[in-house]
Amino acid sequence: MVHLLSVWPQIAERLKAAAHIWLFADFDGTLTPIVQRPEQAILSENNRQLLEKLAVLEDVTLGVISGRAITDLKELVQVKDIIYAGNHGLEIEGPGIKYQYPIAQDIQSLIRALYKILNKALSGIPGVIIEDKGLTISVHYRQVDRNRIKEVKDIFTRTIGGLKVLDKVRITKGKEVLEVRPAIDWNKGKAVKLFVKRSGKAKRKENTVPIYLGDDSTDEDAFRRLARYDNSITVFVGSNSQKTEARYYLNSPDEVTLFLQRTLELLQERIR
Ligand SMILES: [Mg+2]
Numbered sequence: 001m002v003h004l005l006s007v008w009p010q011i012a013e014r015l016k017a018a019a020h021i022w023l024f025a026d027f028d029g030t031l032t033p034i035v036q037r038p039e040q041a042i043l044s045e046n047n048r049q050l051l052e053k054l055a056v057l058e059d060v061t062l063g064v065i066s067g068r069a070i071t072d073l074k075e076l077v078q079v080k081d082i083i084y085a086g087n088h089g090l091e092i093e094g095p096g097i098k099y100q101y102p103i104a105q106d107i108q109s110l111i112r113a114l115y116k117i118l119n120k121a122l123s124g125i126p127g128v129i130i131e132d133k134g135l136t137i138s139v140h141y142r143q144v145d146r147n148r149i150k151e152v153k154d155i156f157t158r159t160i161g162g163l164k165v166l167d168k169v170r171i172t173k174g175k176e177v178l179e180v181r182p183a184i185d186w187n188k189g190k191a192v193k194l195f196v197k198r199s200g201k202a203k204r205k206e207n208t209v210p211i212y213l214g215d216d217s218t219d220e221d222a223f224r225r226l227a228r229y230d231n232s233i234t235v236f237v238g239s240n241s242q243k244t245e246a247r248y249y250l251n252s253p254d255e256v257t258l259f260l261q262r263t264l265e266l267l268q269e270r271i272r
Pocket of ligand 1: 026027028029030214215216
């Protein structure tokens, strides 16, 4: 994998030549550092301003895509006129787009019921945080005693097991988080495809540069999806030794900030 900033001159040339840039970024671990509890994540003022300035550029479409519920995500980012995709893209909102994946009512009720059951089943283990995100559930175990993590996973698997067999729900794993999602074929990659299509800019595919920044296993679907574009710049945020489908990497959210900054300067320069 190539370090994105180490090949900056090359990247800069491509960005300068682009007719349009889609810039998609994950939130936790990408725009913000990973924190102990999900509610502690704060977007730095610097990053917010960078996003705001990028969002007003005509040649840029900016989207933040996260496993968080969309209401939560909007609250945390608070940048106007960008695309928000919550619950891994099951809910999308932005200029000219409002979308919710059609999930049957009975599945939604099932997810709600599962949330209660999981709460009860895991209540004896300190540090577990169970998040009801409407269409999905997250079970965070970052704060759980290392000796008890297996117990969390076992209880989780046992609780969800039967429904998984019935194909009602599916399980995904992230950084110290287990997730329950409706058993539908939908992910960040498909969400990215959807908003690229709806933005009406797909026609100019040759001159379009899609950029995607993400740090977690759920971002791999987006990396894979965008690999179909010769021009795409897919960026894994984290260690170079991680197995990923991304073409480039950045070491940390701080380096993401640096990249956003350079990109902004370059594009502002281009306008002048
Ligand atoms: Mg993340």
